[in-house]
Amino acid sequence: MKNGHLFIADVEGKGRGVFTDIPIDTDTVIEVAPVIVMSAADRILLDQTLLHDYIFEWQPDGQELCCMALGWVPIYNHSNYSNCEYVMNYDTSTIVITTMRSIAAGEELTINYTGDWDSQTPVWFEMKGE
Secondary structure, X not given: OEXXXXXXXXXXXXXXXXXXXXXXXXXXXXXXXXXXXXXXHHHXXXXXXXXXXXXXXEOHHHOOEEEEEOOOHHHOEEOOOOOEEEEEEOOOXXXXXXXXXXXXXXOEEEEOOOOOOOOOOOOHHHHOOO
């Protein structure tokens, strides 16, 4: 699957990932993806399904909600040394993906699932030893 200069390809041990076939500069907006916002009650149900691995916490004004991002956001793999970050825009109900450093042609675009692009904090599947 291809979208402009981005494409999805298999990544050994991770499933699929998002890649670029051209170099991309630092601070480039890669994607602005709409989200579907759901309640805390919905989160309990989602946590019992495969979708658990694809939802984001969504906490405008301290509310305990979650969201499912559309677009390519669910395909970005996690890295503690990610080259992109995501930012929630609560006003527009979107997630914005932006590069944090220059990215080479053929390189995978990654985000840090903690929400802090350079965090070394383990995420749920690293704590489970997966």
